[in-house]
Amino acid sequence: MAKIRIKDIAQQAGVSVGTVDRVLHNRGEVAKKTKNKILEIAKANNYQPNLIARALKSKKESVFVSLLPTPTQDDIFWKKPLNGINDAASEHEQFQVAVENFFFEYNNNQDFINQTEAILAINPSGVIFSPIFTKESLKFTQQLAKEGIPYVFMESKLKDSNYLAYVGSDAYQGGRVAANIIDFGLQKNDDILIVNMAKNLENVLHLNKRTQGFLSYFMDKGKNEGLKINLEISSSDSKQIKNRLDSVLKTNKNIKAIFTTGSKAYKLAKYLQKENLNNIILIGFDPIEQNIKYLNNGAINFLIGQHPYQQGFKAFKKLYDHVILNHEITKDEILPFDIINQECINLYQF
Incomplete structure (x- = not known):
C-alpha cells in the first residue's frame, strides 16, 4: 500500500492541507469534530510524519x-x-x-x-x-x-x-570467551597469567569486568586447574613491563598462557619474543595495527575483536x-x- 500523504488525508477529510498540517503537528486551533476526523483517517492509514523533513526545517x-x-x-x-x-x-x-x-x-x-x-x-x-x-x-x-x-x-x-x-x-562475556580459547590449549595443571595494564583495576570498568569473566569461566566449567595469577602493570612503558614480567615468569616456569584484558597485547608479545618464550599462549583484544604484526609472526595467538x-x-x-x-x-x-x-x-x- 502506498504511503499516505497530508494531501491525501485532506482530500479524504474534505478539508485544506493547512488544516491537516495544523492537526497533525498541533500548530493551531481546529474544530473538535474536524480534528477527530483527520486523526481517525491518519491512524487508519498508519500515517507517519516526515521527521527528517522536520529536522531540516529546524533553525x-x-x-x-x-x-x-x-x-x-x-x-x-x-x-x-x-x-x-x-x-x-x-x-x-x-x-x-x-x-x-x-x-x-x-x-x-x-x-x-x-x-x-x-x-x-x-x-x-x-x-x-x-x-x-x-x-x-x-x-x-x-x-x-x-x-x-x-x-x-x-x-x-x-x-x-x-x-x-x-x-x-559484553566485557564480562569477553573474558569468558578468552578463557574458553585458552582452556583448549593448556594441560590441566598449567598456570595462567592475567595481565591488566591499569593503575587501579577496581576503578577501570571494562578491564575489571573482563578479568571477572575470565576467572568465572574456570570456576564454572574450565578444565584447567592451574594457578590464575593476576598482574597489574600501571604503565605501558616497556621497561616497567619487562621488570614486572621478569619477576613473575622467571620465578614461575609453569605459566603457559597469558591473557591481557586490553588492546596492548603487542607490548607483551614483544617481550616474549625478546626472551625467547615462544611456548606461551598469548591472547588479547582488538586487531589494531601493532597487534596484527605480532599475530602474523606468531607471538600473539588470538585476538578478540569488538567492532x-x-x-x-x-x-x-x-x-x-x-x-x-x-x-x-x-x-x-x-x-x-x-x-x-x-x-x-x-x-x-x-
Missing part, C-alpha cells in the same frame, strides 16, 4: 559531544570509535547536527573529570562516552541526568545509571534517532565478538 543546531581517551600510538584503538562517530556526524550534518570531540589521558582520572566539567559547561544535546573510570563516570552520569542531557555508553556500561542506550560488547568503529557510529545514531527524530530506540545493542587468528586476519573487516 536550532543540535550539538552532540563525545568523550574518549586520546588516540595515541599506545592507545591507537580509540581512533576507530572516534572515526565511527565522526563519519556518522558527517552523514547527518545536513540535519543541523554537529559533534564536538573531547579527549582525556588514559589512566588519568583527573583529566577525565576536567573534561566532563568542560562538557557540562557547553550544555550539549547529547553525550557519547566510554565509562572507563567507574566512580568518576557515575558522578558524570548524575550530573547529565540533573541537566536533562541524554547519554549513550559505548565499549562498557554502568548498570546503576539511567543511560539512554549502550552500544558495544569499535561500529560502536562509535551506532552510538551517534542512537542519539540522533532519539534527540532529532524522537524515535524509540533499543536500549542495549550488544555487538558480537570476533575470534581472530593468523589464518583469518586477512579476511577480517575492520
